[in-house]
Amino acid sequence: MAVLEELIVNLEGIEAVKFGEFTLKSGLQSPVYFDLRVLVSHPRFMKQASQLLWQVRDSAGPPDIICGVPYTALPLATIISCDENVPMLIRRKEAKGYGTKKILEGHFKPGDECLIIEDVITSGTSILETAELLREHGLVVKHAVVLLNREQGGEENLDQHGIKVTSVCKVSDMLEVLLKHQRIDQSVVEAVRLFIQNNRACLPPRVTLKKSVVDGLDFQTRSSKMLHPMAKKLVEVMIGKKSNLCAAVDVTKTSELLGLAEQLGPFVCVIKTHIDILEDFQYERTIKPLLALAQKHNFLLFEDRKFADIGNTVSLQFQKGLYAIATWADLITVHGIPGPSLLKALEKSSERCIGAVMVSEMSCEGNLIDSEYTKKCISLVESTSSTCAMGVVSQSRLSHQSGILQFTPGVNLSTSKDNLSQRYVSPEQAILERGADIIIVGRGLTQSPNVEQTAKDYQSKAWEAYLTRIQS
């Protein structure tokens, strides 16, 4: 008998899988019950299960580290760790209230790729919780291996969050093996199949958005609290055009930039540039026509320069050089690392009252920003909102001051990630769950075969989500 087949038969034998009538935690009546916790009493099967889990891991190669979802998968992960000589992390369910107060035990480096080990997957919630914690600590999570997939939607749910699930065994495989070995009859197989089919599990909605007074306020009302003139101007454009869509036009030719600005212009409130990626930049041929399009279609220009140096250097980078950003941009991104001196330098370097937007969280997986840094960025933005800062780039609602605008990148309707660790959510998730005021969409727009129609679609989805948020 093949190892998997033998294991399945033995799992039934030790009552890790039972058939009958069971009332689940949710109140549902189920014809099947899985309890893989009993595996710990059967070392031979534990070993078999661990070996099979390791064998099915993605062909991408060994991970840097593994982490079992507490508690049932912890011993399985431990066996794999020792047998395969791969380091392991322990995730606590609650942080210790004393000593190091750690929630993750073990040594790791940010950027290490961590494979999650789990016994059973239903909706994927437990794997997702573990993955989010690991990601918050800078680990990269792309794969999870599970012993038993209940085929109730967990695999698909996790795919939406950039996690590929590989399972040793699916419920349907298990049923076939047990039928073959006459451990169950056809009527049980049918009953379990029907139950699984009718009870696909959804992930609970993400609740990253801390309920904030800001959520219930419309842009008109918030405008009266905005201290920065550029914030007020942007909100006026947004209300006028019913658009909270910012297009990130990351292209390398001036003609492409201008062509896309012409197509996108009617649907967006802002066009964001990385002006230094243009191969043929010429102030006269690039900036002048871009400014004309901004005027024609009534959008603002946002240079995503992400300044991060000492005041004097930033002041030069802002005003001088080929790009002379201070002469044309309405908004500019900055990092918080240098502290208040950077904002002061910007404020003194232009009379145009350009709005600074601080990158306080990033969308890419494995970034090194932690919650302490984020908090410091927010207090800097809030304390300078009358003079320089008008908003933040973030993945969640961080400021509860209604005058601060939140820009959220990492939005795409057709994919959940790119191949360089960018992560995406939908416009609705960005606005309703993460608190975005303005969504930033790049390739979702610029690589569309029908730019205008796609822009219209993002614009209406984002505006509808904003209307839903202020009404709820």
Ligand SMILES: O=c1ccn([C@@H]2O[C@H](COP(=O)(O)O)[C@@H](O)[C@H]2O)c(=O)[nH]1
């Ligand atoms: O955390 C961040 C900060 C900035 N960006 C910028 O947004 C766009 C996103 O482009 P997509 O094609 O939609 O991925 C891009 O210009 C980034 O520099 C971000 O993605 N994440």
